[in-house]
Amino acid sequence: MMTLSIKNATKQFGDFTAVDDISLDVAEGQMHGFLGANGAGKTTTFRMALGLLTPTQGEVLWQGRRISYADSPDIGYLPEERGLYPKMKVQDQLVYLARLRRMDKKQAEQGAKDWLERFEVPHYANKKVEELSKGNQQKIQLIASLLHNPKLLILDEPFSGLDPVNVEMLKKAILDFQKQGATIVFSSHRMDHVEELCDDMSILDKGKLVVHGSIREVKRTFGKQNVRIHSDADITTLGELTGVEKFTAQRDGGVFRIADEAVGQYLLARALELGPVRQFALEEPSLEEIFIEKVGRAHV
Amino acid sequence: MYSFWIIFKQAFKTKAMTKSFMITTLVVVASFFLLANLPSIIESFDGDDGSQQTLQVVDETGQYTEALQAQLDQQDSAIQLEASELSEEQLRVDVEAGEMDAFLIIEGADEITARYVAESATESAQAAELENALQSLQTARVAEQLELEETELAQLFAPVEMEREALAESSKSQEELSQARGLVYILIMVIYIAVIYYPNMIAMEVANEKSSRVMEILISSVSPVKHMFAKIAGIGSLGILQMMIFAFAGYLAIQSSGSDLTEGIFSVMGFSEVKFSTFFYAILFFLLGYFLYAVLAALLGSLVSRTEDVQQLMLPMMILIIIASFIAFSGISMPEAGYVTVASYIPFFAPLVMFLRVGLLDIPLWEPLLSIAIMLLTIGILGWFGARVYRGGVLMYGSSQSLKDIRRAIKLGNEK
Numbered sequence: 259m260m261t262l263s264i265k266n267a268t269k270q271f272g273d274f275t276a277v278d279d280i281s282l283d284v285a286e287g288q289m290h291g292f293l294g295a296n297g298a299g300k301t302t303t304f305r306m307a308l309g310l311l312t313p314t315q316g317e318v319l320w321q322g323r324r325i326s327y328a329d330s331p332d333i334g335y336l337p338e339e340r341g342l343y344p345k346m347k348v349q350d351q352l353v354y355l356a357r358l359r360r361m362d363k364k365q366a367e368q369g370a371k372d373w374l375e376r377f378e379v380p381h382y383a384n385k386k387v388e389e390l391s392k393g394n395q396q397k398i399q400l401i402a403s404l405l406h407n408p409k410l411l412i413l414d415e416p417f418s419g420l421d422p423v424n425v426e427m428l429k430k431a432i433l434d435f436q437k438q439g440a441t442i443v444f445s446s447h448r449m450d451h452v453e454e455l456c457d458d459m460s461i462l463d464k465g466k467l468v469v470h471g472s473i474r475e476v477k478r479t480f481g482k483q484n485v486r487i488h489s490d491a492d493i494t495t496l497g498e499l500t501g502v503e504k505f506t507a508q509r510d511g512g513v514f515r516i517a518d519e520a521v522g523q524y525l526l527a528r529a530l531e532l533g534p535v536r537q538f539a540l541e542e543p544s545l546e547e548i549f550i551e552k553v554g555r556a557h558v
Numbered sequence: 559m560y561s562f563w564i565i566f567k568q569a570f571k572t573k574a575m576t577k578s579f580m581i582t583t584l585v586v587v588a589s590f591f592l593l594a595n596l597p598s599i600i601e602s603f604d605g606d607d608g609s610q611q612t613l614q615v616v617d618e619t620g621q622y623t624e625a626l627q628a629q630l631d632q633q634d635s636a637i638q639l640e641a642s643e644l645s646e647e648q649l650r651v652d653v654e655a656g657e658m659d660a661f662l663i664i665e666g667a668d669e670i671t672a673r674y675v676a677e678s679a680t681e682s683a684q685a686a687e688l689e690n691a692l693q694s695l696q697t698a699r700v701a702e703q704l705e706l707e708e709t710e711l712a713q714l715f716a717p718v719e720m721e722r723e724a725l726a727e728s729s730k731s732q733e734e735l736s737q738a739r740g741l742v743y744i745l746i747m748v749i750y751i752a753v754i755y756y757p758n759m760i761a762m763e764v765a766n767e768k769s770s771r772v773m774e775i776l777i778s779s780v781s782p783v784k785h786m787f788a789k790i791a792g793i794g795s796l797g798i799l800q801m802m803i804f805a806f807a808g809y810l811a812i813q814s815s816g817s818d819l820t821e822g823i824f825s826v827m828g829f830s831e832v833k834f835s836t837f838f839y840a841i842l843f844f845l846l847g848y849f850l851y852a853v854l855a856a857l858l859g860s861l862v863s864r865t866e867d868v869q870q871l872m873l874p875m876m877i878l879i880i881i882a883s884f885i886a887f888s889g890i891s892m893p894e895a896g897y898v899t900v901a902s903y904i905p906f907f908a909p910l911v912m913f914l915r916v917g918l919l920d921i922p923l924w925e926p927l928l929s930i931a932i933m934l935l936t937i938g939i940l941g942w943f944g945a946r947v948y949r950g951g952v953l954m955y956g957s958s959q960s961l962k963d964i965r966r967a968i969k970l971g972n973e974k
Contacts, residue, residue: 335775
């Protein structure tokens with residue numbers, strides 16, 4: 259069953275087209291990753307999904323209907339621009355925001371306590387948000403987005419500005435939340451996060467959807483592979499062979515981008531002629547490579 | 559409705575718990591007690607130098623001091639006279655040296671001439687009392703010389719009775735008017751401060767939520783219109799609570815001062831014959847004025863990205879309120895002036911000016927009702943308009959600090 263369905267959505271602000279004819283489905287219980295440079299239209303897409311903005315053309319449906327404030331209890335949102343009441347205490351704030359999404363007060367209080375404990379910050383419950391570090395504020399913000407057990411969770415750059423230990427903690431929490439049945443859409447700067455967490459992914463560029471599908475499918479249809487050869491001999495000359503699109507030299511060998519799998523075997527044969535091969539591997543392209551190929555520049 | 563109450567309670571609670579709110583409330587309450595007890599406080603200071611009430615008199619003929627004292631006592635004056643044994647020159651030196659405030663010289667056998675010598679001319683209250691008493695003394699002496707009867711004397715000095723009667727039906731009698739004036743003045747002042755203070759609070763709240771970026775979470779949870787009106791209602795209730803605290807404190811303060819509201823300084827304010835309707839209208843116009851300006855303030859607050867820009871954008875609104883106050887305060891002395899009547903139907907001025915008119919004049923009921931209807935209509939239009947601006951404004955970030963942004967915000971709000 260398709261729970262979140264974006265149909266030919268276009269959003270224009272005056273002459274500027276922020277989102278250009280995007281169609282996308284996110285199935286129930288799936289984790290969907292959005293990649294795109296700054297200004298690619300991710301936040302606008304999310305705001306349309308949330309009903310904060312109405313598409314100029316097309317529509318965004320949730321369970322077959324347009325999202326309205328009646329769906330408020332079912333939806334969780336972590337905006338890219340972090341925002342909490344700086345002077346309000348953490349516990350009060352979490353309970354207040356959960357209650358705005360119509361969660362019961364007692365449940366919200368207990369839930370806030372549990373989540374703070376899970377994120378190893380129970381001692382911040384009675385501190386003002388402004389007294390917390392950026393990373394800890396981010397934890398509070400994430401709790402605020404999912405405390406009320408939403409069915410659809412939209413996270414705009416959930417991991418930016420966090421140290422690796424906290425990124426792992428948040429990743430695990432988000433994965434666990436998905437296992438409970440939530441549908442999650444998130445955007446990230448980090449390809450590896452998307453690769454690690456998501457079932458499906460999209461790449462947005464200048465408002466257009468350039469890549470869309472399951473990660474495996476995206477990689478397969480990309481049609482290119484990497485051949486990694488480690489050799490004692492100098493194999494840089496192999497980079498000039500026809501069939502090799504790109505060669506990246508490394509300390510003890512190199513990586514060849516090829517479009518045809520047969521070229522891989524040919525490369526191996528030629529490398530063996532030059533000397534003993536220590537390692538030979540046919541690798542899937544990384545998302546980073548796909549991104550650069552599709553968007554034309556590196557994802558920052 | 560559930561989330562409306564949550565925002566309502568939150569707005570009420572967080573504002574009520576702020577230090578600034580508590581301190582303001584305490585300071586105002588304290589100043590009420592201070593003001594109400596001011597007469598007795600001043601008296602207690604005066605009590606220390608009661609000895610100075612004794613006035614040295616250089617009486618050349620030696621016959622006036624006693625008579626003047628008797629006259630002063632009759633006038634309920636506190637001045638005590640004492641015939642001086644010193645010469646005028648010596649007394650002058652004393653006054654200049656600051657050892658004495660003033661002294662009096664009485665001369666002349668047939669006609670009394672007197673000089674009041676003081677260090678500065680500010681001792682005039684005492685001088686006026688003395689002049690009065692001396693005048694009576696002189697009159698009595700002349701009457702005696704002319705051998706006038708007591709009754710003839712009374713006839714001679716019988717005051718003319720003049721009463722002012724106003725023919726305009728709406729105007730209250732002069733007596734009523736002066737009584738109402740003090741109270742209306744105070745209540746206009748209260749409404750004026752309230753429609754500045756509380757809507758400003760709203761604008762700051764909204765701008766704060768926007769600048770801290772918590773707004774995006776809020777409006778993804780609850781509709782911006784609901785959010786706006788819940789906030790306005792919450793802070794409005796806080797305003798009513800604060801006003802009630804002030805009214806109660808004012809009442810207690812006056813009680814504690816031992817005055818029964820009709821004496822002393824209070825007699826000027828016209829509390830002796832207060833009409834219930836004046837208070838009713840005061841509350842009504844406070845509420846209408848508050849809602850009118852609160853909606854406007856929320857609209858303006860939603861346009862800025864930083865709290866620092868709020869005051870700049872609020873300026874046009876403040877000017878409206880200030881103009882309203884000018885009309886109202888100038889209208890106190892001439893409530894029937896044409897411009898006051900016109901202004902009382904202009905929604906942004908009406909909360910102050912129509913209240914002035916219903917407070918001071920006996921105008922037919924349809925006039926305030928019409929004005930109230932106009933205000934309600936304006937609040938409705940502003941609410942509808944404000945909600946659109948607000949919906950777009952809260953999503954708008956950037957260096958927005960001009961009213962032109964209203965158009966951008968509506969556009970964004972419409973696209974919503």
